[in-house]
Amino acid sequence: MNARLPPRPPVSDLPATIRRQPQLGEFDINTRPITPETMQRLAFIRLLAQQGMEQSRLPDPLAAGSILTFHDAVEFFLILASEHLGISVPDRGQFVARYYDNIHPDKAGPGGVDLAGRIGIRRLTDQRNSFKHTAALPVAGAITQARSDVTQFFEDNTPRVFGLPFDGINMTDLVPQPHTRHKLTEAESEDTKGNRTAAMAWLVEAFDELLAASTAPDHWRGTPFSFGPDLFHQLSEGHVARVLRQPPEQDRHMPVRGASTLAKEYVQLRESVVALQRGARLTALGIDYSEYWRFHALTPTVHRPFNSHSPRRIATPPGYAPDDEEFTFCLRFVISAALRIAEVMTHRRPPSWQG
Incomplete structure (x- = not known):
């Protein structure tokens, strides 16, 4: 659901990034080429x-x-x-x-x-x-x-x-990771065309790719930034309860609805671990968690299908309409995260005796 927005009005503070070249004669000055x-x-x-x-x-x-x-x-x-x-x-x-x-x-x-x-x-x-x-x-x-x-x-x-x-x-020129830079360019392009939701989705994909690449294990050793493997194929609470449920001849001293209660506790614990894992990853990489939380609150949920040929799905809450300042914040957040991760990754290399 890519909401189309009207052209953005001017704002009092620094406007959001717009990839635009000046027209001939637009600025009546004699400028040198920009290196x-x-x-x-x-x-x-x-x-x-x-x-x-x-x-x-x-x-x-x-x-x-x-x-x-x-x-x-x-x-x-x-x-x-x-x-x-x-x-x-x-x-x-x-x-x-x-x-x-x-x-x-x-x-x-x-x-x-x-x-x-x-x-x-x-x-x-x-x-x-x-x-x-x-x-x-x-x-x-x-x-x-x-x-x-x-x-x-x-x-x-x-x-x-x-x-x-x-x-x-164009601030994306600062980003050293080529795939991330491409996604940020797509975000700017969509935003210029008024597709703010699609632009925000590209920012989500750019950041998620950065985080995944920086926490994936090396061929020679695990990374200190992973804090355990990702939990992909998670069972629902109902499925967990069915796995735990005892056969008809179950012990009469078992608590009532014990399987469903234990399933609920397990799912809550799993969700806590996943949240703590992401927080630990961000902290270890030096990314400000409060800024990440705002980025997370301002951006849509992007569902990526297992089949790479299928289109992604973008889910947004009712009335979703981030303004210029919010888009600019999210763009800057991803750029800053990319620079920080690039700095951290310089230390993630095999010891000299293994090189």
Whole structure:
């Protein structure tokens, strides 16, 4: 049941990923070609900015950390912008003036860019310095203002410097696993066409594939991330009760309905073990369980048939309609999980004497 949604309206914060190339003449600037390395760094900047957006919505005082994340994302962007434009920026001096003045065409010449949002970034820098150097926690209003300033900064300046919209930066380029990257690309494509449910289903498949690949045993040894084998062909509670039920000449001292009671306890225990197994796997891989739980709550259930030629089935609750922020969160969650799993997997190799 792939629900079709109308075109997405603009949102106040960073929009969800849209794979789109700017049209000729859309941005009236002279931009240099973007190298794959630059695009990858832009993808990291966008991922960092989205992490800041999510941090900024946490309850106080946890939201305070978003100020540092926002400033890091802006600073990385300005460094990359100066390198991309071939402009030398001095190491010393006031942060905002150092970049805004030296990148400006008045000083850099025709290859320079008049960056937007100077006042907002100065405001963010003041908040960051106060927080970092004097431990002054930013108030809720300051965090909301910073979120707005950073959103406007990226939306205005990415086209000016790089010739593409900020929401056109494809974060899936960061994902090292090719199959996962393909599924994320499919998710973005479906979401762009308005098929939000289908897009979310692709995200489920991408994450499940990541988790399965990272917990499968090696040819030489089991993995420390599996915590036991997967329980596939599970008997229903009724089937278990029939297996346990005694013949007619059963002991008269057996408890009444003992088989059905024991079957229920067994199924409940099995379900607990399966849930604990997944939690242990996520924890061992370094994936935040609370983020996983939100991802699980926001995504549909995807049933994969044993026959690979049969279509998958997508089950959703009544009224299922995740918004832009929820899709963006789920996309970022899978990307972050892919990067974390790739890091962990570097340690999962056979000992030197077996290689």
